[in-house]
Amino acid sequence: MKLKPLFCAACLLSFASISFAQRFNGGILLGMNASQVDGDTYAGYNKFGLMGGAFVYTPLSKKFDMQLEIKYMGKGANKKTTEQSPSKYRSNLNYIEIPVLLRLNTKIKIGWEGGLGFGYLFAYSEEDEYGKLPSDQSSSFKPFELSSLIGATYQISQKFQINLRYSYSILSIVKKIVDDPNNTYINYRSGRGVYNNLFSLGIYYNIGSKK
Secondary structure, eight states: OOOOHHHHHHHHHHHHHHHHHTTOEEEEEEEEEEEEEETBSOOSSOEEEEEEEEEEEEESSSSEEEEEEEEEEEEEEEOOOOSSOOOOEEEEEEEEEEEEEEEEOOSSSEEEEEEEEEEEEEEEEEEETTEEOOGGGSOOBOSEEEEEEEEEEEEOSSSEEEEEEEEEESSOSBSSOOOOTTOSSOOOOTTOOOEEEEEEEEEEEEOSOOO
């Protein structure tokens, strides 16, 4: 059953309310992803998608924080067309993701982070030059994703931070591998899994109390 947008919004609001009630630091985030899908034959970070949600963090020590987020993530792939290869392909993968991060704070304005992301694929589609692909020609994506995360944050002001993050799936995101050279829609390299590979750039706005 697909996760409804209204339910997603309710989860975000509940998440933020609980965090502030417990007097954690937190706020909202908004940004963009540049992604590709490793394991297919379409290289390049050509698929752009939005991300947005809420975050909370709590200090573990003077140097380390633990951060939890819940957010929408638009991922997928977008084949670049050329004169030699005019066919089109685009996958739109819509996730609700919960990253769990350990953050290292420094004496300068730059901080470092690493952790895991737990994603739920609530909707997806694949398209070519003729439109949306029928179900019998589309991929079989797994409903859940586990990904590794690493990134850096720059403190713009007391309230605003800019974050650059790299994410890569730990487990393959498809249930089956399509390896058919005559398939003009999807062609995954045999013997490999299929993985989300993306960079995210986001603005974080802190609306909780400061440490």
